[in-house]
Amino acid sequence: xxxxxxxxxxxGFRSDGRRQYELRDMSxxxxxxxxxxxxxxxxxxxTQVLVSVFGPREAKMRSQTLHDxxxxxxxxxxxxxxxxxxxxxTRGDKRILELxxxxxxxxxxxxxxxxxxxxxxxxxxxxxxxxxxxLQACINATTLALINAGVPMLDFVCAVTGGVHSTSPLLDLxxxxxxxxxxxxxxxxxxxxxxxxxxxxxxxxxxxFEEIFKIACDAGKVIHDEMKLSVxxxxxxxxxxxxxxxxxxxxxxxxxxxxxxxxxx
Amino acid sequence: xxxxxYDSSRPSxxxxxxxxxxxxxxxxxxAVDKESLCILAGQRVWHIRLTLHFLADAGxxxxxxxxxxxxxxKHFRRPDVEVVGDDVTIHDPTERAPIPLAIHHTPFCFxxxxxxxxxxxxxxDPSQLEQRLSAGLLSVALNAQRELCVLQKLGGVxxxxxxxxxxxxxxxxxxxxxxxxxxxxxxxxxxxxxxxxR
Numbered sequence: 001x002x003x004x005x006x007x008x009x010x011x012g013f014r015s016d017g018r019r020q021y022e023l024r025d026m027s028x029x030x031x032x033x034x035x036x037x038x039x040x041x042x043x044x045x046x047t048q049v050l051v052s053v054f055g056p057r058e059a060k061m062r063s064q065t066l067h068d069x070x071x072x073x074x075x076x077x078x079x080x081x082x083x084x085x086x087x088x089x090t091r092g093d094k095r096i097l098e099l100x101x102x103x104x105x106x107x108x109x110x111x112x113x114x115x116x117x118x119x120x121x122x123x124x125x126x127x128x129x130x131x132x133x134x135l136q137a138c139i140n141a142t143t144l145a146l147i148n149a150g151v152p153m154l155d156f157v158c159a160v161t162g163g164v165h166s167t168s169p170l171l172d173l174x175x176x177x178x179x180x181x182x183x184x185x186x187x188x189x190x191x192x193x194x195x196x197x198x199x200x201x202x203x204x205x206x207x208x209f210e211e212i213f214k215i216a217c218d219a220g221k222v223i224h225d226e227m228k229l230s231v232x233x234x235x236x237x238x239x240x241x242x243x244x245x246x247x248x249x250x251x252x253x254x255x256x257x258x259x260x261x262x263x264x265x
Numbered sequence: 266x267x268x269x270x271y272d273s274s275r276p277s278x279x280x281x282x283x284x285x286x287x288x289x290x291x292x293x294x295x296a297v298d299k300e301s302l303c304i305l306a307g308q309r310v311w312h313i314r315l316t317l318h319f320l321a322d323a324g325x326x327x328x329x330x331x332x333x334x335x336x337x338x339k340h341f342r343r344p345d346v347e348v349v350g351d352d353v354t355i356h357d358p359t360e361r362a363p364i365p366l367a368i369h370h371t372p373f374c375f376x377x378x379x380x381x382x383x384x385x386x387x388x389x390d391p392s393q394l395e396q397r398l399s400a401g402l403l404s405v406a407l408n409a410q411r412e413l414c415v416l417q418k419l420g421g422v423x424x425x426x427x428x429x430x431x432x433x434x435x436x437x438x439x440x441x442x443x444x445x446x447x448x449x450x451x452x453x454x455x456x457x458x459x460x461x462x463r
Binding site for chain 2: 094095097098101102104105106107108109184188189192193194195196197198199200201202203204205206207209210213214217
């Protein structure tokens with residue numbers, strides 16, 4: 001069925017008014033949700049995902065622990081009201097299981113699990129709104145939630161989707177574009193520029209793929225800047241609220257007994 | 266049956282991955298032309314059922330399964346059907362020669378295992394031992410016309426973007442060779458089945 005809406009028109013504008021390489025508005029909310037150790041609500045345009053992280057904590061089932069590292073469990077729940085047609089997905093839905101496994105295997109080499117043997121880290125992903133780029137939003141939200149929880153990681157994991165419309169590459173696709181053109185999801189670790197995740201489920205020529213792959217890797221860095229900004233601002237909010245910022249007082253902060261150790265105030 | 270590791274009661278993680286991958290490669294990539302399976306629009310259609318039995322697991326069952334599935338679909342012959350108005354006559358294979366399915370393209374799957382030690386290069390078609398010791402898997406399904414059908418690197422050790430492209434090029438070359446092999450063997454099999462009646 002040919003789409004009645006043009007994916008990319010003559011003037012270079014897409015169906016939602018964005019340009020070819022323009023990413024959607026990204027909103028990040030790192031405020032605390034319930035009892036979770038860390039949480040993040042990330043929205044890419046209209047796609048909204050909430051991730052809560054519990055851990056590292058004592059493993060509930062001793063039989064599933066590993067003696068030398070922590071176990072990461074991911075549970076994904078897609079809300080029935082998230083898509084345009086209300087549909088309740090069962091827990092055993094293969095697509096949801098696959099997404100959860102993907103998220104787990106993406107973060108397993110990034111989280112420093114060897115610091116917490118015999119523990120578990122639980123990641124609960126709740127999809128609130130779907131408008132394309134679901135895996136992208138889940139991965140970005142999980143990264144932020146893990147950082148918010150203070151789980152030590154080697155680097156951020158930033159994900160972005162890309163697609164090719166005839167020969168023009170596009171970034172950050174909406175649902176309309178995802179259903180129409182071949183698309184890929186790429187997750188990169190920005191410090192090293194290495195790729196942790198690539199998925200593509202639609203047919204695409206190898207040359208076209210090379211093009212969009214390189215562009216998507218660069219786009220990951222842009223997302224990284226956005227994420228870093230939000231983490232910094234959240235941290236400075238918390239620091240100011242706790243009053244543990246740098247003290248400005250008349251007293252010289254000099255080590256009284258000269259042994260470079262903590263002074264009792 | 267495939268190995269002592271597999272429990273028939275609940276699907277393991279690997280089983281879910283393989284099932285989803287097969288679904289993407291064989292069904293969602295539109296390898297088989299589904300429109301040609303229609304007999305009477307809105308009323309009758311051919312239902313194709315592909316069953317895969319995994320007999321033994323010596324590593325990389327995914328590639329083997331995809332190849333088996335594709336070759337089975339190419340090898341299959343369905344009964345010829347004649348439609349006159351609303352009358353549908355299905356001819357027995359003994360009366361009229363059965364006809365093959367319309368296949369748009371033939372995707373082949375290649376899996377690469379890579380390891381946490383950066384000195385070790387990624388290996389194609391990992392054995393059981395290599396798969397167990399690997400720190401990540403990259404599966405790429407593509408056809409001989411240089412079109413990528415499915416690309417899947419689900420976490421695991423991070424790779425440079427150039428390495429990913431290099432791996433894809435290797436898969437492209439292998440796809441061509443495999444395509445020739447499959448075509449040759451199917452032709453041989455077809456030749457052995459053609460009986461001339463004098």
